[in-house]
Amino acid sequence: xxxxxxxxxxxxxxxxxxxxxxxxxxxxxxxxxxxxxxxxxxxxxxxxxxxxxxxxxxxxxxxxxxxxxxxxxxxxxxxxxxxxxxxxxxxxxxxxxxxxxxxxxxxxxxxxxxxxxxxxxxxxxxxx
Numbered sequence: 001x002x003x004x005x006x007x008x009x010x011x012x013x014x015x016x017x018x019x020x021x022x023x024x025x026x027x028x029x030x031x032x033x034x035x036x037x038x039x040x041x042x043x044x045x046x047x048x049x050x051x052x053x054x055x056x057x058x059x060x061x062x063x064x065x066x067x068x069x070x071x072x073x074x075x076x077x078x079x080x081x082x083x084x085x086x087x088x089x090x091x092x093x094x095x096x097x098x099x100x101x102x103x104x105x106x107x108x109x110x111x112x113x114x115x116x117x118x119x120x121x122x123x124x125x126x127x128x
Contacts, residue, residue: 003078003128007045010074013126014040015058017081018051020118027111028053034104039066044073068100078128081119 004010021027030036037052039062050057050066057063072080076095079085087109090096098105 002044002074004045004047004074007042007047009126009128010042010045010047010077011049011058013122013128014042014047014049014077015056016122017115017119018049018056020122021051021112021115022053022056024111024114027114030108030111035067036104036108037064037066037068039069040077041069041071042074042077043071044075047074066100068098068105070105071097071099078123081116081123083116 004013031053037050040047040049040051042048048058048060048062050062052064052066054063072090072095076085076090080087080090080096085095087096087106091098091102
């Protein structure tokens with residue numbers, strides 16, 4: 001059974017997580033400079049999130065084509081954000097599938113630190 005009982009709960013937790021990133025000016029500046037947008041496609045349960053410097057869109061349709069698409073299960077995402085599963089290991093084992101430039105993803109991992117720091121609190125507040 002998944003850590004998340006529903007796609008709505010997963011979307012709420014991950015949506016709040018990416019909102020935290022957009023509060024970080026360094027992340028937003030880099031994302032704008034690199035024309036970076038990310039479409040996260042989570043499964044078991046299903047949830048989709050589109051993140052760009054302009055905001056977070058939770059749900060089906062994306063406002064534009066994403067520079068990077070990340071596909072993984074919600075449990076894999078949970079383990080990544082908790083720091084239990086390193087991004088390179090997730091890629092190497094196929095738990096995280098990337099469409100777009102992998103090098104760009106790996107470049108951005110250090111900028112994601114505010115989200116890694118806040119995820120345990122966000123997940124706990126949601127009862128995960």
